[in-house]
Amino acid sequence: MAYYKLSTTELLAITTLGALKKAGYVSRSVKQELRDNLIAKLQAKEDVFPGIYGYEETVIPDLQRAILSMHHINLLGLRGQAKTRIARLMVDLLDEYIPVVAGSELNDDPLQPLSIFAKTLIAEKGDDTPVAWMHRSDRYTEKLATPDVSVADLIGDADPIKAATLKLPYSDERVIHFGLIPRSHRGIFVINELPDLQARIQVSLFNILQEGDIQIRGFKVRLPLDIQFVFTANPEDYTNRGSIVTPLKDRIDSQIITHYPKSIEVGKRITKQEARIKPEQKGMVVSNEIMHDLVEQVAVEARASEFVDAKSGVSARLTIAAYESLISAAERRALLNGEKKTYVRIADFLAAVPALTGKVELVYEGEQEGAGIVAEKLMGKAIRTLFLTYFPDPDKQKKKKTIPNPYKEVQDWFGAGNTVDVLNDGSDQDYHQALEQVPGLRGIVSFLHPKEDKDTTFFLMEFCLHGLAEHSLISRNRVTAGTQFKDLLSSMFTMPSFGGDEDDEEEERPRKRR
Incomplete structure (x- = not known):
């Protein structure tokens, strides 16, 4: 494709359909785009999903195979397993810029127009049709599935205000107000917590996933949308709050199962990367690897505890929040005592109880004990376990x-x-x-x-x-x-x-x- 040989500056200088054709632009589907760019990164030995640790031999290879197969993807796992983060990183596999018909609400490809607006404009202006360039960051749409989500939100509906303003009958296709999914044409669309989406709303996704088109009310409109779908789901949701209807599950090509870090070392890398420690805290508080190990061991103990609901999981956010809290406890102590520098203590670790109490789902026995007592017991078990690493x-x-x-x-x-x-x-x-x-x-x-x-x-x-x-x-x-x-x-x-x-x-x- 000749236009890829142009620099970004030369690329953005193309402002008409005629100039785009002259540059040799060739249309690609978003899945083909993801596939081609993944191949290029793999061949160049680049890190495809930077900042994702512990999945190098499990989730990431599965994800790469799904992209190479041009599949729609469902990331299935407990909370705090980087499902949404992975979906957001897929944006980096898109081209930096793609051309769109200027003013089009559906991101129309100038060579393959989709909407009435784009088709009419191209018919009127031909090669003088204005072309704009869309950055890959604008091609990502994310929607959290909540009970109030409607078909109109996702797919679209007839807009009476638009009909009245334009003086159009309801039979005219131009009165349609498109939802989030059509507006994500030529991009990545993510639905988080898919089982929480009502069954009747899930049904509206059937045609989009299989045939690539949409149906809106009584309109005879067929829009062959080009979208990469990524869904996320929690196994607990399948029984407690909802489920993925079988025909929809059948249309999702690859279901990839995520997991928690399999070692403390991996957990430490994640916590160190994600913890928001301010520069002034780093200058005031000195930490050590034992403290990092203790924080990660708390999560290990929680996932094995009889007081914690194993099906709900223990998020990586627990260790991140706990580490941030203990650093703040040490900082507060130094401020109170007028000290410019301090070293972490076990007391700081134990002060992080509030960071744990809201991060674990307790079973009946745990509720009887109380969230604070359970958190302290988990910390005690972490100390007991790691004590044997340093002492007889x-x-x-x-x-x-x-x-x-x-x-x-x-x-x-x-x-x-x-x-x-x-x-x-x-x-x-x-x-x-x-x-x-x-x-x-x-x-x-x-x-x-x-x-x-x-x-x-x-x-x-x-x-x-x-x-x-x-x-x-x-x-x-x-x-x-x-x-x-x-x-x-x-x-x-x-x-x-x-x-x-x-x-x-x-x-x-x-x-x-x-």
Whole structure:
């Protein structure tokens, strides 16, 4: 196609149908366009879907095969699995610019006019028909399926105001007001949450998907639309809120199943990419890989939890929001204490509970526990799991009496009635002094992680206390301004376990007896 040899400037200089023909323009369907450009990118070893991690061996190959086959596509998966993001990235496979008949509401191809407007204009002006250039970003349309969506919204309807203004009878095709789908001619049209679309509305898509035309009221109009359809759906919706009617499902050529990250490393890449950390936060708060691992482990624990509805899924937005929240918690502490720089703490991680409570769908047992309690339990499990990556397993120490217990000095100190309060908003100096009170704690960290800097050492000391509490060697209790560590036995007679305050505990007892 000769016109592709022109530069963008030369291309945009073409303003008439005659000049377009002279440049050698050849019409292509949008699916052919996607296919050709995908082939070019694959041959050039380019990243076709940048920023999409964890799908390199699964979803992306399936998607590329569907595009090469020129299929309509349904992306099926739980929430937070980048379905809409993938659909939006398909725009980059379109040509940068395509010619349209200037003033046409259906993006008419000058060589293959579709609407009455374009056909009439070309018949009148011939090669002098004005041509405009449409950027690929304008060729993407997205519609969220909601119960109030009508056939008129998607397909179109007769417009009485237009008929009265133009003094036309209702039998005239020019009184039609076209919906979103006809206006997406020569582009990509995405319907999110397809099962939420009422069945009678889904039926209106049959002809478009199979024959490529539309039917509006009583008009004998056939518009061979050229559209790449992409649908997204959640498996939960098939039973809870609606379903995709069988004939429509049959007309969608490829159904591609998405999934959550299969490793913590992939999850970390996604969170680091998507988390909106301000430049001033990056300058003030120093984080580490352990904290990233903890955030991702919370999502892993949630997806396996008996309190969380597995069919609903746990979105990647949970880890993104949690990481943003913990960074903000550290920033707030530094601002309150007048510190220019601070290092993240486990306390910041635990302060991210509000970022979790709205991101998980609880089953009955979870509702009984309460969203906040479930969130804290998930965080506790994440700490317990990752603790074994950095410290010896306390359970093995109990079983094998011949192995020296590295935690004995710490346990004995708490067993003597000592306590440590780690305040959420305490200054770095207060934080360090609190942790230094515990004899043997620094020794454990220094022996296992001798090369760590001062800040990371204190972080690991706090991490060690939380890990020991999760393994029931010491007690961890929530106090108003932070966390208190003490002997496990004494805590049974004084304060409630981590995950609720004293008032909550008193309210729970009568309910449990009932």
